[in-house]
Amino acid sequence: MFDQRRRVKVERTRNRLRVLVAAIFVLACFSILIYRLWVLQVERYQGFSERADQNRISLVPITPKRGNIYDRNGEVLARSYRDYTLEVVPGQIKNIDAMIEEVGQIIPISALDIRRFKQRMGMNTRYTSIILRSNLTDEEAAAFAVRAFKFPGVSIRARWVREYPQGESAAHLIGYIGRISERDRERIEEEGLIGDYRGTDVIGKKGLELSYEEVLHGKPGWEQVEIAASGRPVRVLERSDPVPGDNLRLSIDIGLQRMVEGLFNDEKNPHRGALVAIDPRNGQVLAYVSAPSFDPNLFVDGIDVENWRRLSDSPDHPLIDRPIYGTFPIGSTYKPFIALAALALNARDAKTRIYDPGFFEFGGQRFRNAGSAVYGSIDMHRALVVSSDTYFFSLAPIIGVDAIHDFAIQFGFGKQTG
Structure with a gap:
């Protein structure tokens, strides 16, 4: 009887101990959970909140409109207009050729478009957005937009496109723009201008487009866009408009x-x-x-x-x-400077007359006037009027090569212009 009571008492003690251990374990788990919730909700709230906003909100740059170039009478030499492009991120496409074939059933894509696209693919990373087709009409852009959900990694983009309506006329003067190269990017980073090219993929390459790049380019704007979990934009939260580039009016007619x-x-x-x-x-x-x-x-x-x-x-x-x-013989445009040198260095008076037989001999060589013309007795004024080669050939040995060189330097000869 006594042993039975003792066993019951021991069993109760063991059960109480088990319950106590279990309670302590559960309490410890809840304590850890509560502590973890406190850390997440209180201590790290600010950091997680900022990360959530970054995941939810995207800062999208807005490309500025490039300034136009006009001639002296207001005729357009270079301008920018709105255009739609079909762009592809190759890294998001499993089968490029199959995608092109499917998209081609909605929007016409030429063999040249495909060839250019694949050339650009080889020059960029897999996650660079690359143009597949440009100059889409409003109808083509709308036709693809309603089916865009079928083509992840393919999108329609509105952009500013540069146009030179005069074609080949004044092309070397106006120059052209082109895609930003690695060398261009390094240069604008060194100049601290990389922020001005967010969202921009072109830059002045030649002519006035290059020389006046900073004036023509403008300043980009931005939009804070709320992004859904699917990655599609929901609404614009805030917007700062871009500043368009300044126009250029040239003296060219x-x-x-x-x-x-x-x-x-x-x-x-x-x-x-x-x-x-x-x-x-x-x-x-x-x-x-x-x-x-x-x-x-x-x-x-x-x-x-x-x-x-x-x-x-x-x-x-x-x-x-x-x-x-280009390097060309300077020709008769140099004669007035030889005349000035002769007067300044007292090599010959302006009224001194010499005989022009139509040629000048020097070093055993005979140098003739243009068309073998013979001008007879002429002074400096007459020599400039008729552009007598003989008269100015005869001045060179008198003045001397070194003296002519030193005199011409003050007028910019032998130096870069501009």
Whole structure:
């Protein structure tokens, strides 16, 4: 009897101990859970809240409209207009060829579009948005937009597109824009301008488009967009409008420009060369011709291989900006400076007359006037009027090569212009 009571008592003690251990264990678990909730909800609330906002809110840059370029009479030489493009992120597509075939049933995609797209794929990372088709009409953009959910990684994008309505006319002067290269990106980072190019993938490459890039480019804006869990935008929370680039009005007269270009580009007898027409009253450039020329519109979205080879392999070298980079004999434009040197260095008086037999002999060589013209007795004024080669040839040995060089330097000869 006594043993039975003792066993019952021991059993009760064990049960109480088990209940106590279980209670302590449950209490410990709840304590850990409560502590963890306190850490998440109180201690780390601010950090998690910011991360949640970052996941929910996206800051989207807005590309500014690039400034237009006009001639002196207000005729447009370069402008920007709104355009729709079909863009693809290759890293989000399982089968590129199958995707192109399916999208092609909604929007026409040419073989050239596909070739350019695949060339750009090879030049960019897998997660760079690459243009598959540009210049979509409103109808084409709408047709794809209603089916966009079927094509993750493919989207319609509105952008500003550069256009040069004059085509080849004044192309070397105006220049062109092109996609931002790695070298361009390094340069704008060094200049601290990388923020101005958020959302922008083009930059001035040549001519005035390059020289006045900072003026023409403008400042980007931004939108705070709420993003759904699916990744699609829900609404715009806040917006800051972009600042468009400034317009340029040039001294160039595009009518005069086309007239002069027509002289070089005669269908029966085309010429290579350069001409710069300057108003002597104020130094304004009225025409700037480099012939032959090229169409800058080819470079806006990246020039294709065929056109690049046609331009770069041409024996006429249409890409060379001849007024700046071409090297030509200075010709008779140098004669007034020789006359000034003769007067300044007392080598010959302006009224001194010499006989011009139509040629000048030096070093056993005979150098003739243009057209073998004979001008007879002439002074400096007459020599400038008729452009006598003999008169100015005769001055060179008297003045001396070194003296001519030193005198010409003060007028900018032998130095870069600009």
